[in-house]
Amino acid sequence: MSKKTFRGRVVLPGNVTGTATVSRQAFNTTGSYFENMLAGRRDSAPCTDSNNPELFRKDLSGTILCTCTTVGSTMGGMVLMGMKQVGVGPQALLFSQPIDTLAAAGVVMAEVWKDLRIVTIDMLGDEFLETVQMGDPISIDEDGTVEIG
Numbered sequence: 555m556s557k558k559t560f561r562g563r564v565v566l567p568g569n570v571t572g573t574a575t576v577s578r579q580a581f582n583t584t585g586s587y588f589e590n591m592l593a594g595r596r597d598s599a600p601c602t603d604s605n606n607p608e609l610f611r612k613d614l615s616g617t618i619l620c621t622c623t624t625v626g627s628t629m630g631g632m633v634l635m636g637m638k639q640v641g642v643g644p645q646a647l648l649f650s651q652p653i654d655t656l657a658a659a660g661v662v663m664a665e666v667w668k669d670l671r672i673v674t675i676d677m678l679g680d681e682f683l684e685t686v687q688m689g690d691p692i693s694i695d696e697d698g699t700v701e702i703g
Contacts, residue, residue: 557703560682565653566661567696568673570646574690574702575617577608578683583630583656586614587637599642608688615642618694620686622650624657634660638670646694649676650683675700 585603589595601609614637624630634657637643643664647657653676664670675698686692686702693701 557701558685560678560685560700560702562648562675562678562682562698562700563652564696564698565658565674565676566665566671567698568646568671568694569696570618570673570692570694572616572618572645572692574620574686574688574692575609575612575614576683576686576688577606577619577621579606579608579621580623580625581609581619581621582606582626583624583633583660584626587633590642591633591636596640596642599637614644617644618646618648618692619644620648620683620692622683623654625654626656628656630656631659631663634672635664635668635670638664638672639668643670644672646673646675648678648682648686648692648694648700649674650678650680652676
């Protein structure tokens with residue numbers, strides 16, 4: 555695969571490399587981390603959203619999550635912050651669309667209240683989500699440049 559570069563809007567900057575975890579449907583923050591919250595797991599974060607066949611039972615800890623947006627209850631932001639605080643949250647969120655209020659709340663709370671950064675880039679466009687595949691190498695630059703491959 556040749557490298558493909560996208561540029562989005564920086565919500566929280568940072569330089570991150572890793573592999574893509576992709577959900578082409580909206581990511582349900584509460585549903586995906588629900589059992590982790592109840593069990594207080596600190597070693598892994600298996601996705602518990604059975605309505606998301608792309609991610610169900612895959613480990614979400616330390617991921618670079620690529621999705622269009624997030625959905626879920628109003629607890630969604632607290633869930634992102636809480637998972638990051640216990641060490642199994644995402645290292646980065648990459649959105650094809652503008653960031654939604656649930657994810658924005660979570661990344662801001664993690665940053666301000668806990669001094670924990672979840673690098674976040676939004677508005678990467680539909681082509682980004684059509685291009686990125688599960689397990690693709692990803693490099694994120696603090697200027698909002700995302701390179702796949």
